[in-house]
Amino acid sequence: MKISERELVESLRDYFDLHGEKISEWMRAKFIEKFFGTKPHPFVTALQHPTRATLLGYVVEHQHFLRQWVKSCAYIVAKTDMVDATLYELDNINTEFVGYGSEGPSHYELLLRMGESLGLDRTTILETPPLSDTSIAIKTWDQIARDSHWVETMAAMHGLELIADRTLVSEGAKATYFDPSILRKESNEVTDATKNFLREGYEADAGHSKEALDLVDKYSSRFSNTENVQATFARSIDLFQNYLMARLERAEQFTE
């Protein structure tokens, strides 16, 4: 399809028009459009009632994502002078990677346990390098965090947590990340370790990503860098789309 310069300019203007709303509302709408439309992202479709292969594809690629997640969020801490952003990110990194001792393992640890519960040992998981699309996405997120304003990085990273935000349904999302019935105590569709991993995101990310997006609203307005934040977020969800496809590509390896 060939489009004229004028059409391109107009379509870009349309895409980035906030229509007087907060940037976080625009982000939510764009996220729904890309991942939860009438044709949801193929990984979302696969995760509704996931096979062992889908979950193992998730585990193997996502360990790399979470390592980069910590690094990207650490760049925010390194660059911001705002105490609320510092404390938010440190809490987030602790939850994702460090854990809270006896109170609860990190999200990263829960991911590895999910893999083990599906018969893949930890050493194998940790030794498997990322697929090319995962690798490209990770490198780009690293570069975004290193070179962009920290508010852009916040939008780029925490915008992705919308994937597990159930409240998007009331704003037009046609699906949730997975069918919540698989978490039920009486359901045997997935292993307990899988439930523990998925539940963490299911329960935490709605409020968690909201808090981050509130900070994005506040500081993109204070630093007057809304357009850069939008552009970086748009780039990030493109990367995420490819990264989710890499999970499915990896899953093929585990298909019986």
Added chain:
Amino acid sequence: MKISERELVESLRDYFDLHGEKISEWMRAKFIEKFFGTKPHPFVTALQHPTRATLLGYVVEHQHFLRQWVKSCAYIVAKTDMVDATLYELDNINTEFVGYGSEGPSHYELLLRMGESLGLDRTTILETPPLSDTSIAIKTWDQIARDSHWVETMAAMHGLELIADRTLVSEGAKATYFDPSILRKESNEVTDATKNFLREGYEADAGHSKEALDLVDKYSSRFSNTENVQATFARSIDLFQNYLMARLERAEQFTE
């Protein structure tokens, strides 16, 4: 004093010569030379039995140091791919700035409480901008963390924790950071909040800085960047020397 080029080269070679020892041993020796020689740094002398003014000078300047500390260490987390370094730095940032809930306030919080116990309210402390020497040092530490290899940043930052390392005495230090008798329960020389702040460093930093310097030994050797690490550490202790003078300069303001 005018020295020839040859003398300069020889003196530099002397300064950086590891004499076959680990880089951490060289760092310890250089630190002792600069801060704990026969004529200890004036702030160390003042802290042996500190006046209220000395402690308030400490509080007001050090709040800025600790904010930068978090940022510098976050750069290490952002840049390293080594899990032991990541976990070490996150634990360190949590102790310094986040705290462990009911288990214990952060080092930053203990500092502010020390200031309050000496009659300076928190708002005044937080609103006081740093003195010029503090400000220059902080900007340079930020630049080091942003632009240098993470192992250099580790040496630059955690090398400074040697200030509270009591074990340096067995390696030739002529003084400790303060006279430990002021921490005694029966002593009324300093407030309880002051004891709590100083004790934290006194008890933690010996082992804490050792763990960091072990990582510096390990990774400076693995990345073959020993000379850069040495140069950055040397620069950092120069900055620290000036920064400690700024604490004394600030103390003058509180001298009755």
